[in-house]
Amino acid sequence: MGQKPDIFTKIVLSVIALCLVVIALSLIFETENTQAAQNRFNPTTVQVTYTSGGFLVFDTTTGDIWVYNFSGRNPDFIGRLTQPGKALLTK
DSSP states (O other), X not given: OOOOOOHHHHHHHHHHHHXXXXXXXXHHHHHHHHHHHHXXXXXXXXXXXXXXXXXXXXXXXXXXXXXXXXXXXXXXXXXXXXXXXXXOBOO
């Protein structure tokens, strides 16, 4: 009639339950990391201007200035504006 589950069945069910907990926790923390990454960029704090062959991007929150080329290369960091009239800080 009522057969008790053997030790193998208990181990398999425990492993499945543990895997489900790990998946659920990773989804929770991945969502928080994704939201944090999305909150870092605020398009209202960026100013863009055209230059020959590309465009400059100025981040008003950090003062960082980047140049993007239309050739598709990675952007180049120009420097950081800390105060108008002073020299740019470069990395």
